[in-house]
Amino acid sequence: MAARENSSPSCLYDALVVGAGIQGSFAAYHLAKRGQKTLLLEQFPLPHTRGSSHGQSRIIRSAYPQDYYTAMMKEAYRLWAELEAEANTSLQRPTTMLILGRQETPAFQSYWQTMQRHHVPSEVFTPQALARKYPDIHPHGGVMAVADLTAGVLFPDKALRAVQDQFQRSGGTLRDAEKVLSILPGNVITVTTNRGEYQAKRLVVTAGAWTSHLLAPLGLRLPLQPLRIQVCYWRAKGPSAHSHLEKFPCFLGINLNQEVHDIYGLPSGEYPGLVKICYHHGSPVDPDKPDQLDQASAVPDLQILQNFVKSYLPGLDPEPAVQERCLYTNTPDADFILDRHPRFRNIVIGAGFSGHGFKFAPVIGEILCKLSLEEEPPYNLAPFQISRFPASPKAAL
Numbered sequence: 563m564a565a566r567e568n569s570s571p572s573c574l575y576d577a578l579v580v581g582a583g584i585q586g587s588f589a590a591y592h593l594a595k596r597g598q599k600t601l602l603l604e605q606f607p608l609p610h611t612r613g614s615s616h617g618q619s620r621i622i623r624s625a626y627p628q629d630y631y632t633a634m635m636k637e638a639y640r641l642w643a644e645l646e647a648e649a650n651t652s653l654q655r656p657t658t659m660l661i662l663g664r665q666e667t668p669a670f671q672s673y674w675q676t677m678q679r680h681h682v683p684s685e686v687f688t689p690q691a692l693a694r695k696y697p698d699i700h701p702h703g704g705v706m707a708v709a710d711l712t713a714g715v716l717f718p719d720k721a722l723r724a725v726q727d728q729f730q731r732s733g734g735t736l737r738d739a740e741k742v743l744s745i746l747p748g749n750v751i752t753v754t755t756n757r758g759e760y761q762a763k764r765l766v767v768t769a770g771a772w773t774s775h776l777l778a779p780l781g782l783r784l785p786l787q788p789l790r791i792q793v794c795y796w797r798a799k800g801p802s803a804h805s806h807l808e809k810f811p812c813f814l815g816i817n818l819n820q821e822v823h824d825i826y827g828l829p830s831g832e833y834p835g836l837v838k839i840c841y842h843h844g845s846p847v848d849p850d851k852p853d854q855l856d857q858a859s860a861v862p863d864l865q866i867l868q869n870f871v872k873s874y875l876p877g878l879d880p881e882p883a884v885q886e887r888c889l890y891t892n893t894p895d896a897d898f899i900l901d902r903h904p905r906f907r908n909i910v911i912g913a914g915f916s917g918h919g920f921k922f923a924p925v926i927g928e929i930l931c932k933l934s935l936e937e938e939p940p941y942n943l944a945p946f947q948i949s950r951f952p953a954s955p956k957a958a959l
């Protein structure tokens with residue numbers, strides 16, 4: 563647990579951040595580095611595994627179908643390196659990443675074209691070249707690949723610890739096991755927790771799957787859907803195939819078996835000899851009751867993954883050796899929410915990271931920091947605005 567200091571009522575902060583996942587921690591880090599007296603509150607004792615930011619691996623890549631994401635990644639890489647230097651530790655390892663698909667598939671084309679437009683270092687593999695270079699992959703049916711050579715694996719537990727340490731070194735205060743119960747807007751915002759009351763000039767809400775719950779009393783109903791994700795680790799069938807798995811690339815399979823959502827994989831890391839392969843979607847869940855699924859809306863994720871493994875990675879045992887869980891918080895278009903509250907400008911929201919937000923966290927933190935300081939971040943933020951949702955939140959205010 564983080565150290566506690568006096569939590570007397572009415573402490574006035576320049577900024578208060580709710581939620582110490584990777585996004586809130588980076589927002590707090592940037593605010594503290596800008597000289598803001600900042601308090602970061604986390605409901606659970608740290609470290610914890612009940613949100614979205616824990617574990618040993620997340621993919622980092624430049625390849626995206628949309629220009630606005632690829633454009634943000636340059637700064638993200640720079641800021642990850644800056645944190646690594648400050649913390650004197652390594653937070654990632656390079657692996658390259660294969661975007662696997664068929665040339666005629668529009669989504670596959672979009673990745674390829676965005677990489678070309680942004681001059682992302684890349685390599686194209688015909689089906690034959692792919693099979694030669696990566697004998698574990700069985701690229702039948704015309705499946706080819708474009709490799710993002712900037713990609714790698716980030717270490718989330720280490721990253722979270724590093725950014726929280728640097729936040730505190732910059733003068734920030736982190737309190738865990740302290741749940742925000744209510745937010746009273748105003749020029750000075752009052753936040754009540756299970757342990758006390760705080761006041762702040764600006765508030766950043768980065769509460770992951772709990773964001774809707776926190777914002778509803780402020781008249782904002784965001785279309786955020788928490789999903790339970792099956793995180794599966796797979797073993798090679800024979801010992802000879804085993805040795806390849808550490809050198810396995812990251813990959814993203816696009817619509818290979820007509821699945822609605824992508825399938826992604828990472829080389830062996832957290833479990834020696836097991837590769838991580840997941841479906842980029844899951845079953846709706848209440849984040850406070852992660853064991854209870856509504857069977858009617860549950861997604862057959864395991865079956866989808868087994869079909870994929872059987873057809874494209876036949877050297878793997880099609881029964882997962884280890885299964886874990888994690889939470890996504892999805893928006894309807896899978897784009898993030900990075901915006902001010904439509905009525906209370908000093909309340910900024912970072913949410914809906916839809917299972918792909920980790921790699922961007924240093925930039926997202928910078929954007930949330932700038933929005934809360936009334937500065938204009940140098941990015942196209944139109945895709946992330948709350949007003950894009952048809953049921954305009956204004957109606958709910």
Ligand SMILES: Cc1cc2nc3c(=O)[nH]c(=O)nc-3n(C[C@H](O)[C@H](O)[C@H](O)COP(=O)(O)OP(=O)(O)OC[C@H]3O[C@@H](n4cnc5c(N)ncnc54)[C@H](O)[C@@H]3O)c2cc1C
Pocket residue numbers: 580581582583584585586603604605606612613614615616619620621622740741742743768769770771772773776791793840887888889890912913915916917918919920921922
């Ligand atoms: C299985 C899996 C694989 C993923 N793979 C990738 C990947 O390869 N690449 C990538 O870029 N991204 C990936 N992601 C997505 C990425 O991990 C998430 O986008 C990111 O971690 C979201 O961070 P967050 O801070 O928004 O949420 P969280 O980590 O959930 O943080 C929110 C925090 O707010 C706290 N909180 C909530 N309510 C309150 C309250 N009332 N008071 C105080 N605290 C509160 C919560 O306890 C929580 O700690 C993956 C996610 C999962 C689950």
